[in-house]
Amino acid sequence: MNDPAPATRVRPLRRAAPWFVAALVLSTLGLPAAAGAFGHLASAPLVGYAHPTNTTTILVNMTDTPRFTPQFLAAPAGNSVTFHLVNQGAIGHTFTLLARPGVLLNTSWTPGQLDQYFAQNGSLANVSVPGGGQANQTVAFNASTAFDSFEFVSVVPYQFQAGMHGTINLTSTAPGLLVSENTSDSYQFLPAVLVANSTHYPFNLDVLVTNTGNLGHTFTLAGQTNVTLTPATYAAYFVQNPPLVNAMVPGGAGMTVWANFTIGGPGVYQYICEVSGHFANGMTGFLYVGVPPPPQPAAPSTAVVESWVLVGSGVLLGFGVLAALIASYAGRFPSAPNEESEHH
Numbered sequence: 380m381n382d383p384a385p386a387t388r389v390r391p392l393r394r395a396a397p398w399f400v401a402a403l404v405l406s407t408l409g410l411p412a413a414a415g416a417f418g419h420l421a422s423a424p425l426v427g428y429a430h431p432t433n434t435t436t437i438l439v440n441m442t443d444t445p446r447f448t449p450q451f452l453a454a455p456a457g458n459s460v461t462f463h464l465v466n467q468g469a470i471g472h473t474f475t476l477l478a479r480p481g482v483l484l485n486t487s488w489t490p491g492q493l494d495q496y497f498a499q500n501g502s503l504a505n506v507s508v509p510g511g512g513q514a515n516q517t518v519a520f521n522a523s524t525a526f527d528s529f530e531f532v533s534v535v536p537y538q539f540q541a542g543m544h545g546t547i548n549l550t551s552t553a554p555g556l557l558v559s560e561n562t563s564d565s566y567q568f569l570p571a572v573l574v575a576n577s578t579h580y581p582f583n584l585d586v587l588v589t590n591t592g593n594l595g596h597t598f599t600l601a602g603q604t605n606v607t608l609t610p611a612t613y614a615a616y617f618v619q620n621p622p623l624v625n626a627m628v629p630g631g632a633g634m635t636v637w638a639n640f641t642i643g644g645p646g647v648y649q650y651i652c653e654v655s656g657h658f659a660n661g662m663t664g665f666l667y668v669g670v671p672p673p674p675q676p677a678a679p680s681t682a683v684v685e686s687w688v689l690v691g692s693g694v695l696l697g698f699g700v701l702a703a704l705i706a707s708y709a710g711r712f713p714s715a716p717n718e719e720s721e722h723h
């Protein structure tokens with residue numbers, strides 16, 4: 380770990396350091412038997428040994444909240460992924476990617492226990508990004524990682540515990556497009572707007588749905604475009620027009636399901652959660668295929684939205700200043716209540 384750590388947390392790492400050095404020396408000496416002698420070296424790393432030809436770049440923002448935004452990423456297996464890390468905050472964060480798929484670390488762990496985990500299990504990436512800084516980290520995910528999910532965390536003390544963690548889901552290597560979707564206990568799809576564009580029809584679309592909460596859900600997509608479903612009508616509609624896909628999202632944080640289907644043509648496709656009461660509580664979203672999504676972005680926490688809001692605020696501020704200037708020149712500036720009473 381190269382994050383600035385208080386002295387109390389350094390000790391377990393210092394204890395582990397000689398083992399890393401020993402492992403490194405033994406491996407360079409070409410002693411394969413050494414692997415068996417160390418429990419954590421016995422299994423070969425799951426990624427990084429293939430030579431993927433394509434590189435996907437994913438923007439990951441780090442905030443002082445502390446959060447990773449977006450929190451849930453998706454990329455095709457069999458590719459290299461460059462994580463473009465942008466620290467939007469003032470304090471340091473790390474992007475520390477677990478070496479083993481399908482593991483969600485326990486947020487009740489102490490910082491020392493978290494460090495101990497990485498000392499024993501290693502990591503695919505461990506990058507410290509200072510406040511205001513940026514970094515790029517490339518990780519090769521070979522084809523065997525298809526359908527795997529890897530968690531990443533910040534190991535700066537108490538950031539992981541406060542919610543600074545996320546996952547990257549690796550999709551199939553089959554031709555098609557991939558989209559990442561999430562469900563929450565607050566009856567929401569996050570994001571509620573999905574976009575997929577293709578140069579040809581039909582095409583395969585793979586949606587990896589990850590549950591961020593405990594409740595089970597469904598990802599149920601209408602097969603017809605430009606159909607507006609309501610909680611009162613969707614059941615009858617799906618009897619007449621079977622959904623394009625109806626994927627069950629298992630209950631429990633981190634549970635995932637793939638919704639793999641074929642899109643026949645462009646248009647807006649609505650999806651809902653069929654679990655009783657969820658759609659009525661707002662659990663719906665829209666998939667835009669080959670048509671532009673609405674200008675209001677669905678996910679308010681991304682950098683794109685923030686800059687959009689910033690520009691909007693700036694324009695409004697400009698109008699306000701202009702209005703104040705005109706008002707003061709025209710002498711129509713509203714007078715304070717006490718001034719007004721003096722005139723009476």
Ligand SMILES: [Cu+2]
Nearest residue numbers: 596652654657
């Ligand atoms: Cu639901």
